[in-house]
Amino acid sequence: MDVVNQLQRQFIDYSASLHREGFLDDQFTQLQKLQDDNSPDFVVEVASLFFEDCEKLINNMARALEQQQGVDFKQVDASVHQLKGSSSSIGAMRVKDVCIAFRSFCEAQNREGCLRCLQQVTHEYSLLKNKLQTLFRLQQQILAAGGSIPVVE
Amino acid sequence: MTVEQIGSEGKDQFPIGMRVLAVDDDPTCLLLLGTLLRRCQYHVTTTSQAKTALKMLRENKNKFDLVISDVHMPDMDGFKLLEHVGLEMDLPVIMLSANGDTKLVMKGITHGACDYLLKPVRIEELQNIWQHVVRRKKKDRCNSGSKDKPHPDSGEAAGIGNVDNNGKLNKKRKDQNEDEDDERDENGHDNEDPSAQKKPRVVWSVELHRKFVAAVNQLGIDKAVPKKILELMNVEKLTRENVASHLQKFRLYLKRISCVANQQANMAAALGTADSAYLRMGSLNGLGNFHTLAGSDQLHNAAFRSFPPSGVLGRLNTPAGLGIRGLPSPGTIQLGHVQNSGNPTNDLSKLQSFVPGNHNTNILQGMPMSLELDRLQHNKSVGHIGELPTTDSTTVFPGSGNLVDARITGFSNNPLLGVTSNSLMLEGSSQQATSHTSVSAIGFQNGNALSDFTSIAPASNQLQDSKAGSQGQASPINCNAGQIIRSAPQEWNAPRKDAPYQSHASINSSIPINSAMIQLGQCLDRNNSIFHRTTDLDSVGPLNFVDPLSIKHGEGDNSIMEPSVIEKEGYLMFQPRPHGSHVPDNIGSLEDLASAMMKQEGGCNGYSLRTSI
Numbered sequence: 001m002d003v004v005n006q007l008q009r010q011f012i013d014y015s016a017s018l019h020r021e022g023f024l025d026d027q028f029t030q031l032q033k034l035q036d037d038n039s040p041d042f043v044v045e046v047a048s049l050f051f052e053d054c055e056k057l058i059n060n061m062a063r064a065l066e067q068q069q070g071v072d073f074k075q076v077d078a079s080v081h082q083l084k085g086s087s088s089s090i091g092a093m094r095v096k097d098v099c100i101a102f103r104s105f106c107e108a109q110n111r112e113g114c115l116r117c118l119q120q121v122t123h124e125y126s127l128l129k130n131k132l133q134t135l136f137r138l139q140q141q142i143l144a145a146g147g148s149i150p151v152v153e
Numbered sequence: 154m155t156v157e158q159i160g161s162e163g164k165d166q167f168p169i170g171m172r173v174l175a176v177d178d179d180p181t182c183l184l185l186l187g188t189l190l191r192r193c194q195y196h197v198t199t200t201s202q203a204k205t206a207l208k209m210l211r212e213n214k215n216k217f218d219l220v221i222s223d224v225h226m227p228d229m230d231g232f233k234l235l236e237h238v239g240l241e242m243d244l245p246v247i248m249l250s251a252n253g254d255t256k257l258v259m260k261g262i263t264h265g266a267c268d269y270l271l272k273p274v275r276i277e278e279l280q281n282i283w284q285h286v287v288r289r290k291k292k293d294r295c296n297s298g299s300k301d302k303p304h305p306d307s308g309e310a311a312g313i314g315n316v317d318n319n320g321k322l323n324k325k326r327k328d329q330n331e332d333e334d335d336e337r338d339e340n341g342h343d344n345e346d347p348s349a350q351k352k353p354r355v356v357w358s359v360e361l362h363r364k365f366v367a368a369v370n371q372l373g374i375d376k377a378v379p380k381k382i383l384e385l386m387n388v389e390k391l392t393r394e395n396v397a398s399h400l401q402k403f404r405l406y407l408k409r410i411s412c413v414a415n416q417q418a419n420m421a422a423a424l425g426t427a428d429s430a431y432l433r434m435g436s437l438n439g440l441g442n443f444h445t446l447a448g449s450d451q452l453h454n455a456a457f458r459s460f461p462p463s464g465v466l467g468r469l470n471t472p473a474g475l476g477i478r479g480l481p482s483p484g485t486i487q488l489g490h491v492q493n494s495g496n497p498t499n500d501l502s503k504l505q506s507f508v509p510g511n512h513n514t515n516i517l518q519g520m521p522m523s524l525e526l527d528r529l530q531h532n533k534s535v536g537h538i539g540e541l542p543t544t545d546s547t548t549v550f551p552g553s554g555n556l557v558d559a560r561i562t563g564f565s566n567n568p569l570l571g572v573t574s575n576s577l578m579l580e581g582s583s584q585q586a587t588s589h590t591s592v593s594a595i596g597f598q599n600g601n602a603l604s605d606f607t608s609i610a611p612a613s614n615q616l617q618d619s620k621a622g623s624q625g626q627a628s629p630i631n632c633n634a635g636q637i638i639r640s641a642p643q644e645w646n647a648p649r650k651d652a653p654y655q656s657h658a659s660i661n662s663s664i665p666i667n668s669a670m671i672q673l674g675q676c677l678d679r680n681n682s683i684f685h686r687t688t689d690l691d692s693v694g695p696l697n698f699v700d701p702l703s704i705k706h707g708e709g710d711n712s713i714m715e716p717s718v719i720e721k722e723g724y725l726m727f728q729p730r731p732h733g734s735h736v737p738d739n740i741g742s743l744e745d746l747a748s749a750m751m752k753q754e755g756g757c758n759g760y761s762l763r764t765s766i
Contacts, residue, residue: 027273030273030275030276031185034188034189034192034276039188042188045184046181046184046185046188049180049181049184050181052180053179053180053181078225078227081225081251081252082178082179082225082251084251085179085182085223085225085250085251085272086179086181086182088251088272088273089179089181089182089185089272089273089274090181090185090273091273
């Protein structure tokens with residue numbers, strides 16, 4: 001019991017800090033609410049999909065921006081747009097914010113700016129990935145200890 | 154759950170069990186969307202490929218109630234999918250995007266989306282999407298059921314969107330009451346089911362749709378009534394109701410296309426006031442017949458045919474509407490512009506110069522008249538014009554209230570003439586309709602007077618296909634205005650060599666009708682009022698106008714004016730047919746009207762327009 005409580009408290013605190021630091025926003029809370037007995041791993045599933053997608057998009061963007069002949073900004077923009085969509089759907093606020101800035105650089109066809117944004121996106125993405133993995137681990141521990149995941153409002 | 158289960162469940166517990174098809178290339182979003190929808194207790198099918206979605210829908214239209222689609226997709230543009238679904242299956246489609254730009258949202262609306270959601274999607278938003286299904290069912294039912302109810306012309310004009318649909322239907326029905334009553338009644342009963350009930354839907358495959366368009370083209374805009382279309386198509390198990398509702402959609406589609414052009418034109422603003430007056434005029438002139446002509450369906454069809462489903466059709470509608478508006482009195486002036494053939498800017502400037510102080514709006518008003526007249530004169534077009542408005546969105550006719558206004562406003566910005574080329578092209582160019590659209594677009598887009606033409610033209614495009622009335626229609630427009638218009642349409646066909654134009658040669662004829670109609674409205678009024686009428690035309694008024702105008706035009710002035718007109722901006726396209734020959738049979742009444750109008754006008758036919766041209 002005590003272990004469960006401890007874990008739960010940890011979970012709540014960690015969750016709150018993620019929200020505070022802007023890694024996650026309300027959308028993530030919505031996702032957590034969607035998780036229920038019918039889909040117990042929903043949040044983990046969505047997060048995994050997101051990470052996969054994110055990596056793919058980042059690679060696309062990197063490749064497009066590397067083109068020496070001429071960067072196809074439209075393609076980069078399309079990837080950024082998609083990343084923006086998926087990050088906002090999962091609640092990855094910081095990633096989404098970088099995407100917004102990224103898009104304006106794409107529109108301006110600013111290669112330097114785009115490259116910088118790409119770096120930022122990659123950075124934010126790895127940060128978020130680590131944090132979420134920690135969070136999920138906590139969740140699993142709680143469940144393993146017989147407790148339930150507290151809902152963080 | 155099996156399909157049957159779902160179906161019955163849906164019926165009983167709607168919206169629970171509503172069948173949704175979700176399309177999004179982003180797996181994260183798709184999973185989220187699917188989960189959210191399931192949480193709302195809908196039955197969800199997801200796919201990341203638009204093509205797969207379309208295939209599923211085509212296989213069985215009755216399998217789904219609603220489609221939610223992302224805008225940005227790699228294999229097919231979301232808007233394209235939207236159009237396909239709207240045309241072929243008539244299912245409500247909700248667009249989804251991370252980008253909430255007003256422009257995009259507008260695009261979604263004009264392409265027929267019933268809603269536009271922003272990512273990230275919240276469950277609350279999804280909980281209410283079933284309303285779109287209900288609404289559509291209701292509309293369908295009303296449309297088919299109320300077909301035999303004639304609506305007052307003016308009333309029709311005002312109706313916009315759904316109302317327009319109904320109104321138009323009603324108007325059309327008036328003439329066909331005898332024939333269709335039986336059919337209607339029979340079909341109508343089918344629609345009495347509760348909204349949740351699904352009528353067996355006809356899947357409008359590409360093949361079927363092609364037949365439909367061909368039939369409409371063959372019949373001519375003014376003659377393309379569901380019954381005849383049905384006969385021509387000769388497809389088993391297809392009812393007149395099916396054809397009628399498809400016709401409606403088609404018109405909407407065209408209108409949508411032209412609406413886009415209209416928006417640019419902002420015609421509405423300028424003409425807004427005149428519309429009502431215009432309409433009235435139309436009716437006064439005894440163009441009542443137009444209403445029947447209005448078969449915007451026909452126009453619609455025509456336009457539809459000419460334009461590839463790519464939405465050009467929609468554009469046609471709008472431009473046409475606009476076109477009419479734009480025809481401010483400086484018809485002659487416009488003609489000059491028109492001649493610029495494809496130099497929208499030039500034209501515009503020209504027009505503008507002509508219409509000093511008109512500030513577009515005026516020009517529009519003045520012009521449209523003549524233009525319209527020209528178009529109207531084309532006789533056929535006249536008939537069509539009436540039809541144009543029928544398109545729900547008035548796209549075809551400037552009169553169609555929506556269109557017209559929209560177009561008119563567009564004009565206000567630019568003098569009619571100048572605009573057209575650009576605007577016309579607006580819709581058309583993008584799609585095939587370019588040729589048509591250019592004409593129509595001209596009218597609309599630029600909002601210039603030309604725009605009116607364009608609007609008309611678009612209509613004419615449609616008409617053109619029908620070829621039937623377009624010509625006639627264009628002429629009706631006031632002598633001057635009409636002249637220009639007339640010439641335009643004709644020219645439009647030919648000269649329009651603008652890329653798009655060519656393709657639409659057929660449209661030309663159709664356009665005139667629209668434009669004619671529109672023009673008529675305009676011509677009649679000369680003043681803004683007429684212009685506005687055009688809008689009304691959609692519903693009713695403009696049609697009336699068209700006749701006289703067309704008739705006038707038919708006098709032969711058409712030839713003069715029209716050809717030039719067409720060239721110019723494309724909206725001239727309106728003229729699709731050389732005057733002489735224009736007088737479309739269909740328009741018969743138009744011709745009479747036109748002649749009547751002519752008398753009134755004192756034979757404006759081909760006046761200034763011609764010369765300018």
